[in-house]
Amino acid sequence: MSDTHARSVAFVRKEEIPPAPPPASQAGVVMWLRENLFSNWFNSILTVLGILAVYYLVIWLTPWLANGVWDADSLSECREILDGTRGACFAVLTERWNQLLFGFGYPSDAYWRPALAFVLLFGAVAPILFSDLPRRLLILTALYPFVAYWLIWGGTIVVPIVAILGFVAGYVAYSQVVDRSFAGGALAGIAAAAVVWWLGGFISDEASGFLALSEVPSRDMGGFMLNMILGTVCVSLSLPIGIVLALGRQSKLPIIKGFCVVFIEFVRGVPLITLLFVANVVLAYFLPPGSNFDLILRVIIMITMFASAYIAEVIRGGLAALPRGQYEAADSLGLDYAQAMRLIILPQALKISIPGIVNVAVGLFKDTTLVSIISMFDLVGLIRGPILASTDWNGVYWELWGFAALLFFVICYGISQYSQWLERRLTTDQR
């Protein structure tokens, strides 16, 4: 019988086994190093190479940064101060910071205005970017363009107020009529806005001194401010156009669809620089004779066209990602096309598209540097032109380009981190 007992499979644990620390090779710094850096010979070689690369970079950069001269009037003065030691000449940044940021034409006593507009931008964008904030804050976003225009370009406050009133009147008229027909509402809105703007034109001519900031012409916009202006204006204008194009491309009507496809594919098929050439030398031919659009406006038109084609493609992706059942449910409830799009389809499609739109926006913001090629003085244009060409600072490449790269990096990296955060949130949201 003892035999059977020994073979019995029945088992009951009497005492718990306490958890024990792992063997030394499985824990602590040693294990981390082995697992992460020296798991095999190939990895070890990579690690050594990596450490060497970082080492040389640090050895090379540290004295350059540490010996940096922040206070001098020219490169030669920098060199005198450095006295043969290796070091950066950051003095160019301290001396020319105002040009780098605002361009050399913007009146220096008005620097606070674009700076304030820049700070306000965060407040305006926040309600769009973070859907947890109360929806009522969106009114700040709606007001921002007018305030920013007034701050940056100056002039009487009556102009932006009239513009706002026009939009308000348009909206009121629209919401009165939209119950009957969307198209009618849109027409009524446009008509009401036009009337208000027309009337307002007289008032603002009369009251040109009322609460007026000194006017700054467009050609004086420059530096990083110009990049910011082009980026924000073109992205915000291209959003509605992109939505319309995307809807048009999804349409069943061949003429409308065909037009949208041709437009989108054309714009996406040519480099931005050719469109900027168009803005620079060709667009004027297509505008009414005698009209005088300044270059910044023509550039805004072309960049907006460019961006809206890309945004349209992103939104088309979002539209295509919606299940067909959503369209059918809207149909079966009796919603018409405008209602179904506005209430059901677009809110969902736009939400999916936000990360893609943000990527387009980042790309576009980077591409605003291309205006330097048609000799506008944005950040890159200023460095390449006036600053590097000046006798004082001829040859200060690294400090200036490093600064420009850093400015763009901070903003673009920030936005792309936001977009990744949003993407993670979207994937966890959808259950």
Place this chain on the structure above:
Amino acid sequence: MTAVTDAPKQSFQLSMLINDTRYRGLTFQFIALVLLVFAIGYLVNNLITNLDDQGVVLSYEFLGQPAGYDINQTLVPYTSQSTHLRAAVVGVLNTLLVAFLACATATVLGVFAGVLRLSKNWLIAKLMAIYVEAFRNVPVLIWIIIINTIVTILPAPAAYRARGDTPADLELLFGGIAFTNRAVYVPAPVWGPGSGIVVAVFLLSIAAIFFLRRYATKQLYDHGRVVPTLWPSIGIFFLPTLLIFFLLGRPIGLDVPTIERFNFDGGLQIQRPLIALWLALSVYTGAFIAENVRAGILAVSKGQTEASAALGLRPGRIMSLVILPQALRVIIPPMISHYLNITKNSSLAIAVGYADITATLGGITLNQTGRAIECILLLMLFYLTISLSISAVMNVYNNSVRLKER
């Protein structure tokens, strides 16, 4: 698209244009068409008035006139006496050259960086992440200028010249390659008689490797026999070509650049602007490709690896039979659109003085002749042709690899 219903026959009423699904679409399209025609008519009318005012007539005659400017890097014979058309052709070829070179290096760089970013090696993964983020978040124009500046601080060609008894400051790398701030000089191949045979043998051996692999697969499928391929492939790649090369008495020679008084002579010169643009486009786009490669690999779920391992496949086979085919579906479409981006971004050549199509046709030719509309139209047409042909290729690829699903 409209339904033919047997509804009671109604006489046509005007309200049906809006309310009837059969006509509604037509109505909207008609309105859209009218608006479009008006818009285009307005623009064309402006154009004609403006041209009239300036007394200009659109014409492409200028393409036949001598260009009158020099281009330092050309793939086809060109002098300043050549026509504007010839200059445009040089530009087109230069665009294609830099785009091709940059696509190749960006792919290599991107694949390495993307794979290494997923490496378990903490340090390498972090370094690659820094590379990717640094290049993705700074405008390509700034990178082109920065890299152009880096290339500019290379030594002048004179540094390679010995002055009297003092030896040169720098030696040619491998006895034939010189990096200078003007250009990179590399030995150029000289095709002697019989070199065609060597090239032919080389091509044949590549074909032979291909057939060997086909044969090996067929043997495996038909008879379950494993035919070794790795070492035979390497053998076929090198041996026949080398054998015929030496048998024919080394028909392919090298023209090594030599230093003259101020500059190098002979060899193949790759001008600085090309180098700067090539490098900048490569590292910039490489960062984007790295992200795609990483996403592609991550997109293949871990379950696929585990399932193939559970079937007893070895890691190499898992990679080539299961993971790669799936990852490539994800990687290739964005990769192609990055190639397209390289081509479009190569138009920034104008910033470093590389004579691509934008710099010749859209730059100097435009400025000399003042034919803005004509030049830019041609320029856009060129890029559009390239973009549309690449998208056509991409569509074919997408259709061929689309997963068969219900």
Place this chain on the structure above:
Amino acid sequence: MALTEEMNVDTSQMQISDEVAISINNMNKWYGAFHVLRDIDLTVYRGERIVICGPSGSGKSTLIRCINALEEHQQGSIEVDGTILSSDLKNIDKIRSEVGMVFQHFNLFPHLTILENCTLAPIWVRKTPKKEAEETAMHFLRKVKIPEQADKYPGQLSGGQQQRVAIARSLCMRPRIMLFDEPTSALDPEMIKEVLDTMIELAEEGMTMLCVTHEMGFARQVANRVIFMDEGQIVEQNEPEEFFKNPQNDRTKLFLSQILGH
């Protein structure tokens, strides 16, 4: 399937009048060259509860989607509540507001709360004041027994709850006819009952219902007529008792033996 399972159905209100609710005459539909619906003739009287069954691909879903103009038919006529379904948008709108539809995959709007899902169409299509629409919505949510979920989003609900919301959403438009397109096919078994109970309740109140389903217990208990479709045609229709006990057509027999026999 649970043919023998008894459901408590109160038939007192379930009266069929002589008034025609839907009449389909000689209707044909093609998808390209594929003839999906062939010579469909069907008259539905007010108060009828019709179950349509048949193998997959037999055209039963397409048939009820045609009634709601989600699909266009190419020949024949469909008349709903005296309105002829033509290409006139006004008629389509009228019919859609008379006819409620419940889908297999619920098709709730995931970006709106349950309450907003239910009030959307009344506010925008019927122009009901918001407050009134919300009261109606709460009434129907109570009816489908999930008033407490009104402020949640569809993604937070179980499949059965979502389908009940979908039914409530249709009811908020006060339809006179309800179409059900396989309402329980996408549900886990334990959730089927709660949806069927809701549908039974609707039937007890005298709602005219057309229901594509494979729930034969429901067909037997609730339906007054069962229609069997195959290859785009109505093959057989009868009262449930007769239909299940005594199928005439061979294809019906085969189908019933596959779906019922184990």
